[in-house]
Amino acid sequence: MNKLAENLKANKLKVTPQRLAIYSYLANTNEHPTVETIYNSLKDDYPAMSLATVYKTVASLRDSHLIKEFNLGEDSNRYDAHMENHCHLLCTKCHRVFDYYGDIDLKHVMYELKSTFGFDTESFDMNFYGICEECSREQS
Amino acid sequence: MNKLAENLKANKLKVTPQRLAIYSYLANTNEHPTVETIYNSLKDDYPAMSLATVYKTVASLRDSHLIKEFNLGEDSNRYDAHMENHCHLLCTKCHRVFDYYGDIDLKHVMYELKSTFGFDTESFDMNFYGICEECSREQS
DNA sequence: CTTTAATTAATAATAATTATCATTGGGAGG
DNA sequence: CCTCCCAATGATAATTATTATTAATTAAAG
Numbered sequence: 001m002n003k004l005a006e007n008l009k010a011n012k013l014k015v016t017p018q019r020l021a022i023y024s025y026l027a028n029t030n031e032h033p034t035v036e037t038i039y040n041s042l043k044d045d046y047p048a049m050s051l052a053t054v055y056k057t058v059a060s061l062r063d064s065h066l067i068k069e070f071n072l073g074e075d076s077n078r079y080d081a082h083m084e085n086h087c088h089l090l091c092t093k094c095h096r097v098f099d100y101y102g103d104i105d106l107k108h109v110m111y112e113l114k115s116t117f118g119f120d121t122e123s124f125d126m127n128f129y130g131i132c133e134e135c136s137r138e139q140s
Numbered sequence: 141m142n143k144l145a146e147n148l149k150a151n152k153l154k155v156t157p158q159r160l161a162i163y164s165y166l167a168n169t170n171e172h173p174t175v176e177t178i179y180n181s182l183k184d185d186y187p188a189m190s191l192a193t194v195y196k197t198v199a200s201l202r203d204s205h206l207i208k209e210f211n212l213g214e215d216s217n218r219y220d221a222h223m224e225n226h227c228h229l230l231c232t233k234c235h236r237v238f239d240y241y242g243d244i245d246l247k248h249v250m251y252e253l254k255s256t257f258g259f260d261t262e263s264f265d266m267n268f269y270g271i272c273e274e275c276s277r278e279q280s
Numbered sequence: 281c282t283t284t285a286a287t288t289a290a291t292a293a294t295a296a297t298t299a300t301c302a303t304t305g306g307g308a309g310g
Numbered sequence: 311c312c313t314c315c316c317a318a319t320g321a322t323a324a325t326t327a328t329t330a331t332t333a334a335t336t337a338a339a340g
Contacts, residue, residue: 013286014285014286014287014336014337014338015337015338016286016287016288016336016337018287018288019287034327035327035328036327048288048289049288049289050288050289050290050291051289051328052288052289052290052291052328052329052330053287053288053289055327055328055329056287056288056329057287059329069213070213071211071212071213073209073210073211073217075296075297075326075327076326076327076328077213077327077328089253089257089259089261091259092262098257098259100253100257102249102252104246104249106244109242109244110268112242113229113240113268113270117229117238117240117272117273118272118273118276118277119229119231119238119268119270119271119272119273120270120271120276121229121268121269121270122232122269122270122271123268123269123270124266124267124268124269125266125267125269126264126265126266126267127264127265127266128250128253128259128261128263128264129261129262129263129264129265130253130259130260130261130262130263131259131260131262132257132258132259133257133258133259136258136260137258153317153318154305154306154307154316154317154318155306155307156305156306156317156318156319158318158319159318174296175296175297176296188319188320189319189320190319190320190321190322191297191320192297192298192299192319192320192321192322193318193319193320195296195297195298196298196318196319197318197319199298200318215295215296215327215328216295216296216297217296217297
């Protein structure tokens with residue numbers, strides 16, 4: 001039995017073909033697809049699949065902390081099954097999103113948040129906006 | 141002539157009553173209101189104001205970099221006229237948003253992004269998720 | 281197998297946002 | 311001051327993302 005199906009079971013989610021398809025699609029891409037993109041990518045193999053199913057599936061995967069949902073100021077949400085903490089690089093020209101897995105130490109900041117505001121940090125995210133290599137090469 | 145009107149003019153935006161009202165409302169709050177909130181707060185003083193005007197106004201203020209637009213995973217966008225770089229503390233219990241103006245030094249990270257990926261960072265943002273003081277006091 | 285509760289597909293409904301377009305009014309140039 | 315032009319506004323329709331409903335289907339426990 002594969003890892004993804006185990007993860008589903010561990011969270012009391014039934015292992016259905018659609019659910020597995022959506023989950024493994026997310027696990028095997030490093031794009032950060034929207035519901036629309038997921039749907040379009042899978043509808044050839046699952047012609048009966050409904051958009052509503054994709055919405056509900058990503059919602060339950062998100063609730064079980066198997067994937068992350070985020071929004072980068074666009075019109076629709078993006079999803080990512082890579083749960084290691086990482087941050088995003090957003091190219092303001094081509095609008096692609098890149099990952100950065102290097103870890104950023106913010107213990108001192110989190111300590112200050114706690115001592116100054118009494119705020120207990122559980123997690124954080126971080127987005128860098130700028131120009132990607134390819135776009136800056138084109139520019140010159 | 142006040143500062144806000146000057147800012148509008150500097151960006152070739154006509155200084156209309158509605159626009160000034162929306163802009164100064166944003167400049168004088170440290171909530172991070174949605175379009176809906178802005179509209180409801182101003183419609184007593186500007187009974188004729190239309191929701192569409194609020195949408196269009198925040199869009200042009202955003203395009204002129206006079207305010208920031210962001211989304212914290214909710215259904216609607218939030219706006220903030222405080223342009224000094226700061227990050228947000230999101231309480232996962234009460235869903236309030238707090239500001240942190242302390243500056244976080246990420247020069248070394250940005251340098252690494254440049255040398256490893258060729259990514260030129262223009263700006264970044266950062267969100268901390270956790271429990272605020274008030275909520276953690278209630279818990280115990 | 282059989283049962284049952286969860287999942288799904290189809291579709292309707294809702295909420296946020298954007299587009300359209302006729303009207304108005306800010307403000308630059310006379 | 312006036313006048314005129316074009317950006318801004320308001321009313322409303324349209325669009326887009328997402329959620330709710332419901333009846334049919336199916337995974338998986340016993």
